[in-house]
Amino acid sequence: MEIGVQDLELLRNDETFLNALDARRIPDPTTAGDFCRRFLASDVEALIDAINEVRRRVWAEQPESFFDCATIDLDGTLVGTTGQCKEGMDIAYDGTWGYHPLVVSLAETGEVLSIVNRPGNRPSHEGAAREVNRSLVLCLEAGFRTVLLRGDTDFSQTQYLDGWNAIHKTRFLFGYDAVPTLVRKAEELPDHAWRRLTRPARYHVNTQPRRTPENVKARIVTEREYETLRLDSEDIAEFEYRPTACRQKYRMVVIRKNITKAKGEAALFDEVRYFFYITNEREWSADAIVFSANDRCHQENLHAQLKSGVRALRAPVDTLESNWAYMVMTALGWNVKAWWALSLPEPPGRWRDKYRQEKRWVLGLEFRSFVHAFVGLPCQVLRTGRKLVYRLLSWNPHLRVFFRLVETLNC
Structure with missing residues (x-):
């Protein structure tokens, strides 16, 4: 459940909780912290490999369509701390003291494939190539027919692109810095190379559209004549x-x-x-390339769940x-949630589409909602x-889903 190290003191004195675990006692916060301090880097690597062994077994039970494509997302996120004596901490680009872990995840299920902790001043791409290769091996050996690597401009490490391109069934899509050479090349493209980019609607209205409410923020910006940037249009082109x-x-x-660029109602x-x-x-x-690159931003929601949901992106030791x-x-708590959803059966028959929809629903749940519904x-x-x-x-209305999994696992 969503607890921190210090919360163990409450749980270790909860008789009902101990009975549910069939345990006489659980470690106190000091013992749990000491257990974490015994880990070396090689031990953490071995733990990640052990988790991936279980992950393969869960994936092996999935339908054939599950293995069409594995989309591996990469990003770094800051983990701040108010401590002053934590070994390895440093100051980040925005003045935050703490760590800068790298998070590698699978977009289709939201699973965390690996986390690498780094000092706060390290760049996002440091150590990323090694984790990419680990995740590539994991997904290809599991049977995925295609693997797509995605990341922002920090991860377009050109010295590795040829190697990834040479791996069969591997594709990559990275943002790229707008260096002067590329900007000049884009400016030199003929007019016919450009066309208007039309983005699809964010959602489809199934009923009658409602009246759009007043944009209070836009009104205040206009009244107080703040400077603002307004996107007029987008054009798209490509070149080798x-x-x-x-x-x-x-x-x-x-x-x-x-x-x-406008100030109030006046265009500057x-x-x-x-x-x-x-x-x-x-x-x-x-267009599909751009939309897929934009979809990688969904990984920020995963970071939010790892920070405030399972509370994995913290530094208590x-x-x-x-x-x-x-x-x-x-973070294993978040992965268990994903495996819980993936373990839901999809037997053929009249209810198959409904069962698939329920599986997608559980996969998309926030951790807090999952705990309230099933834990x-x-x-x-x-x-x-x-x-x-x-x-x-x-x-509760979700126990029907719960008991389907209980029956499958023979609990």
């Missing part, structure tokens, strides 16, 4: 480009954003900004490796016949 560190040319997709001047994406994907349209071990162990259930815990019996004392 070979980075200096590469031997092959790759597809470079560029977005030209036409922006107006127009501005053009370019955004670049490098990829070896040749079959997708340029006093060394770099011990906090790394804590992050990996606590924090009022039960009477009984010991009988050398086994524990959990007698549910109330009913």
